[in-house]
Amino acid sequence: MMTDQKRTEHLSFGPVELEITDADRSVAFWRDVIGMRVRSSAESIALGTETETLVILHPVATSPAVKGHAGLYHLAIHVPDEGEFARILARFNEKRHYASAIDHIMSKALYLSDPDGLGIEITLEMPERVREFRTYRGGVELIDAEGRTRQFSETLDVGAVLAALPDDDISRPLASGTRIGHVHMHVGNLEAASAYYAKIGFIPHLSLPSFGFADLGAGGDYPHRIGLNIWQGLYVEPAPAGTARMRRFEIRFSEPNGMAKSLEKTSAYAIEGMENARQDPFGNQMVLTATG
Template identity: 40%
Template sequence: MLNSNKFNSNSSDFASFGAIHLNITNIEKSTLFWTKIVGMKLRKTSGNMAEFGSVSRTLVVVHETAKKPFTKGYSGLYHVAIHAPNKVEFASMLNRLAINNYPFTPVDHTMSKSLYLDDPDGINIEFTLETPKRFKRMHSDGGLRIEDSEGNIKSATDYLDIKEVLKDLVDNDIDKMISEDSNIGHLHLYANSVEKSTEFYKKIGFIPFNYLPQFVYSDLGAGGAYQHRLALNSWHGMNRPLAPSENAGMKYFQINFKTKEKLKEALENVSEYKKNDDGYWVLDPTGNKIILTHS
């Protein structure tokens, strides 16, 4: 099942992500994670599949098809990010993790504030609050650093002050569902070649933001102020294959273009695609399965 994310009224992005599909080992454990820990609604179950999201939108679909947990060292998904629409919702996400005593890592990327955690299979999930106005530029001399809007040079992975985040908490209700405006805001992928993957995503319309071959890393935007929509790295090693199908990880993801014209432009620049009733299926250079659609 495909569910296209709505565009925020103030967003100038030309594309968004639909639901991400994950292979997992145990649907009961995954259901507990996505509902209690993440705060999503269980929207539908059917056999070995379950859908989670807000009241009206599916954001994550899990398939109980894996036999082994997520294993590092392969190409594919690095993490998927659930973006909060505002400070209040981000504080609520953090508070839910803290009260449930669920392990997470808080990181300040300047352009965003992030909380990293693993699902029961070891698939990395990020909760994100976009803060592009705090960001000025990247510095790559002598290590990867970020300059903020006030001219301060910081680590690209600075510590996030969770006490400061929790000042925006409105209530302590950890049983309420995530905001309707929460969305899959970005994907970070392990690429077997950052160069080839960057070129592929450029061809289907994404706009280069940082291309740092010395750090085997790049990221691209979709036209809005927050330019970290697709990130690519080869920190796991060059030319690594996708994980075997029996391993937990990403099954496929959806890119939903805002207009039919943008989708047409993307399809004109891919070497091969397969059309069905849901949309147009393509493979990126790493082998990740993507379905391209339009609103």
């Protein structure tokens, strides 16, 4: 049940690090299509907004992403308002870059891939549009704020989105306040992966074994912070070295004690030689930091 008062989340995300094949091609994509600024460039390239790094590129891969493995399904870039979401969609149209446009009711989303085939979602959070979730044996349905039953994925009204465009400057870089809002991963077992991320501190929200999907939140009004699926198969191995893939992502704790407890609970998943780093049972790596 959604509430009128926004609740504080205890977990958030820092940058997502990607291993890619071609630095120039990927930088052009993230800068000119997505709208990120290049924040630093050396052996790796940091991109994001004027105030925040969102993606770090490591040009070490020798081949594009491959299917049939655990790893990144998509990283999700959450924008601060409808105008920014409309600006990105208009830029995609101007660049003739295809994106799948979906209305999830609790959010509006654009799905696309980077030049190496790594998944990206552009998200506008709209939890105020949802009254409640209902799960049943065959799946899940949403009851919207007006009491209507809605599907979890509906076709996005692109015209209505573009009507919110505040001006004609579609080349403007991503606004401050844009952030990594969730990470969705392929895993080899939903129960094991959900249990692991619960130890990190995420809160189970949906478990849909018939769809091969599970969802966990971070304590706020928007429930989708970690997505898990088994759509690449059961007990799949991590993506091979040398292929484009996610290297790791950063989880930020609002309280140092929360990070310390999570590190203790997941000590069996420590990565040797990396401080405060963990990997889930299927090789997805993360580093834990405290912002408080």
